[in-house]
Amino acid sequence: MNGRRRGALTGPVLVLATLVASIISSFGAPLIPTVARDFHASLSTAQWSLTVALLVGAVSSPVLGRLGDGPRRRATLLGGLAVVTVGGVVAALADGLGALVVGRGLQGVGLGLAPLAMATAREELPRARVAPMIALLSVSSAAGLGAGYPVSGWIAQAWGLSGAYWFGAAVSGLALVLVAVVVPSGAGRGGTGRLDLAGTLLLALALVATLVAVAEGTEWGWGSSVVIGLLATGLVLLAAWAVQQLRAANPLVQLRLLRHPSVLSGDACALVLGTAMYMVLSAVTEFVQSPRSGGFGFSASPVVAGLVLVPLSLLMLGSSRALPVLVARLGARTVLALGCLVAALGGGFFAVFHGALWQAFVMTGVLGVGLGTTFAAIPGLIVRAVPAGETGSAMGFYQVVRFTGFSLGSALTATVLAAHVSGGGPTAGGYTEVLWISAGICAVAAAVAWFLPARSARPPRQEAGAEVRGTVAPGPQGMPRQVPGPSRRSRRPGCGGGR
Secondary structure: OOHHHHHHHHHHHHHHHHHHHHHHHOOHHHHHHHHHHHOOOOHHHHOHHHHHHHHHHHHHHHHHHHHOOOOOHHHHHHHHHHHHHHHHHHHHHOOOHHHHHHHHHHHHHHHHHHHHHHHHHHHHOOHHHHHHHHHHHHHHHHHHHHHHHHHHHHHHHHHHHHHHHHHHHHHHHHHHHHHHHHOOOOOOOOOOOOOOHHHHHHHHHHHHHHHHHHHHHHHHOOOOHHHHHHHHHHHHHHHHHHHHHHHOOOOOOOHHHHHOHHHHHHHHHHHHHHHHHHHHHHHHHHHHHOOHHHOOOOOOOHHHHHHOOHHHHHHHHHHHOOHHHHHHHHOHHHHHHHHHHHHHHHHHHHHHOOOOHHHHHHHHHHHHHHHHHHHHHHHHHHHHHOOHHHHHHHHHHHHHHHHHHHHHHHHHHHHHHHOOEEOOEEOHHHHHHHHHHHHHHHHHHHHHHHHOOOOOOOOOOOOOOOOOOOOEEEOHHHOEEEOOOOOHHHOOOOOOOOO
8 A cells, every 4th residue: 555545544543443342342331231141140240341341441541542552553553453353253252251251341442542553653754744643643532432322232133242342343343454554663763661560450440449339339338348448458569569660760650740730630521521421321311211111211222322322422513613713712621621511411401301311312413513522622732831852641640530530420420319219210409419420510610611721831841853744733713733844754763752
């Protein structure tokens, strides 16, 4: 394939790979009742088919991001897609819940591919395409989570549980082939891609302890010694990891970048919005499936419940394309705050109006506009503030924060609904409370975006001799723009990205 055609296809292939990996990783949610039935397990036990994917995704994001900052970026991207493909095969052939959880864990690696794709886009695409492509990749990784609900529900209804996982293996295999053909090798380019093994282990243990406690808090009891012990262990390990990262010569994540207002506000908003997003996803899919005989709900099938989230995914992708115009007119901080408020409006709308199924579609559409704008804006703010050689690492940490928010949102929804039970199931008041809480959380995110200004301080200094092509510098109204620099031929091995 000639260089011009390869360059034109690189962006679409990266989006496809990110979207496919995200869709496959979200296959657990709508299939949980089927998993419980087929493997004779409780719903809480079957929930691990989703939880394990989120756990692995949270750990793999910074690892793949750091590896992607070096010369092995293409090999890491291919390896990640290969693991996702193998995971689909293992899940499809599983004869027990344990094997299924292993397969789902392998598929969860796909959630860590987004920062890797962003780093690749920053390096390989023309200057004018980098900022919008990074925004699109960020939104694709989130939109895929919503798209996975209807896709997996429809396939499972038509072909059974194993059919859904065989489909996942096939499409991830296709993405693997396309990446192998289109994405160029990074061999000989700057960066070592050296992995901080101690930091990886500490972060993995901290996230596993914390997220397992969050995921099982409702089932085991939030006041139980096991949950409290896991939370305490997670916090201690997280503190130890932070100290180790600040002292390491080649840390997994450059935590000092959090001193930059753009990075701090972006990660803070990602945590809060991720929590709100999963609260709504969990609540609305359960609400529409609730039997009408209970006085609320629409007795919808899992497929219909999944279709309710289609407007979320479509409008997240669509609204992200309007980001450059909005930022040019309003400024990045205003756009981020307004996006959070639009997301709050969506949750508040369905909390008040939930008597007809079409209102659920409207709610997810409004939510998609708000989240599409915010999730597209945040990566640009972060990328603009960090050196080019730290793009994968910074985006990996951003993904960790966002997945932590997803897990917190899922757990918070379960806790609220468990407190409002009547006749063996949650009440309408429980779902309404979840929606109001999610709307309030989005309002908090708007305040964070506004009062913690996402303004660039002095850009990080570029190391002597570093190449600057493809780096992102502050543009008009805080919008990322590319800094011109030497051509690819003038690159020198070992040069790091800078500003």
